[in-house]
Amino acid sequence: MHNNQFIQQAKNFIPVKIISTGAALPEGKLTSEELDRKLNKPNGYCLKRSGIEYRYHADYQLNQADLAAQALNDALIRNDILPESIDLLICASALKVQALPYTAAHILAASTLPDKTATFDVNVSCVSFITALNLAACLLNSGSYKRIAIVAAELASRGLNWEDEESSLIFGDGAACAIVERGDGQSGILSFLQETYPAGVDFCQIKAGGTRRNLRAGMEDHDFLFQMDGKPLFRLASSLIEVFMSKLLQLSGLRLEDIATVVPHQASHLSLEHMRKRLKIANEALIDIYRFRGNQVGASIPSALHEAVITSRFQANNPAMLVGTAAGLTFAGMIVLP
């Protein structure tokens, strides 16, 4: 089928065109063998338990905004896009540089984009990028902006508790970017869906960083580190994802067989295996960069999208599904026509 046939079936098509993507990684690479030694585990333990060969961890000097600016720059250079042609910069990271001001202002300061560029942060934990892409499409169609850069950069390594295997074995750092325009109406969003289930709000968290745990209200060291309740999180997510994905498909007017590429959040080895089995799709149709990146929080989905683009798995007439589960607990999904 061609894009225009898909468009006719969608309940609420929103035109948008991804004109470039990019990514960035910090220098420091942490292999599972190194981690076995660091944690006094037998050879092969970390690889087997996490499914990760290596991931990237920045040193403590690297600024999150600089990493974001690198990913933005990569997206600009790959398709000869002038920095001054971007009229809005959206930061779609789960983690911030600091409590105030917001991260997009820091990224603008670190970037080659000019003064006056509009900026804002959107935050939906690990699925921020999906929501940001829908917002960008709506803004472009309203005439508010002409060309928008969406950037996610995460330094999850700053919040790792090495005494907690569940979180410390999976998170990696990184950044990614997508640049979008309205396009000619032949590409865009066939369906978008987001749902939050607050029963899971405490299942994955970092308690410090805001008004809850701080110098005035009190804080302890562990408040600065990831706290994960993996089992109940996975249980709640698994019980709801089926209905969620059916709804997402139904809104698009597509069947599962119409989806050529799935760009999932790289949450965990288990979550990716679960999706592979459930969707019954060819191995190469599921973008899986987990083994060499780990879970990059909000940077995972745009990094996986960038991988899809550079490996020719994001192309016209081939609908793609972006989907993920995030701390909140929040599901977000989008079926998009490249």
Add this chain to the structure above:
Amino acid sequence: MHNNQFIQQAKNFIPVKIISTGAALPEGKLTSEELDRKLNKPNGYCLKRSGIEYRYHADYQLNQADLAAQALNDALIRNDILPESIDLLICASALKVQALPYTAAHILAASTLPDKTATFDVNVSCVSFITALNLAACLLNSGSYKRIAIVAAELASRGLNWEDEESSLIFGDGAACAIVERGDGQSGILSFLQETYPAGVDFCQIKAGGTRRNLRAGMEDHDFLFQMDGKPLFRLASSLIEVFMSKLLQLSGLRLEDIATVVPHQASHLSLEHMRKRLKIANEALIDIYRFRGNQVGASIPSALHEAVITSRFQANNPAMLVGTAAGLTFAGMIVLP
């Protein structure tokens, strides 16, 4: 003039209707007299220096999300709106509850809105509400949602450094909410403008709370407290605001005389006086709640909007201007037809 005449003059009108507003304040009230005693200052010093009679400071047990839920509830009750009719909850606060997950998920958990409601945070420091209102309008017009609640709640008191007069004398806590629909096309946004000048990114900040200053990268007590460079901030903002407001007006097709009500960020006594003089508007046309609230960070603009609504200064055929300067340094402005 009538709304439809104004609409014809706008370059890019976006329909949206504010169907209710609400606000909430914590119990604790801090008067300037109490503060004089606390800081060992002569009687009247704090009032004279800050222009504030009293503001509200929550005790350290109060949760930011609960205060947000109170403001949301106020907006629901005032116009008999069913919680289940809200299909998106946007948090437009500058400060977060915690580093992860995002604040809107916490607000949903504290609210009477049902499970599955979509949620996200948008952050542009003190002008978050203006950007959120533009996003909400774009989402409503794209068909993504039908009725959106925008909530801002701030507990700036958790970050006060009592040794720094510039910040500790002005910030107050509070929350406010606006509920919006697409409406019938007779009300909406005549113009919206946002600009970020990263030269001012460090002029108002809290360094902790993210990847920059924390348990791993290092942190000190003062990283958790507001740091303000008031003079250069005011100088940079003053040098740019004129051109910014002219542009905002030009996009709307209106003249300054057409603006019936100005809803400014309640940044400081000085900033409000500056605006009053510059705009040459009647006293009652400028919404000024600063004397009894202080600077409520991202909650100031929606709190002032709520004040405009309940004092009948936000009405059809009377264009209103929302405008503010925020840590970033970012300007945001909107001319809206009630």
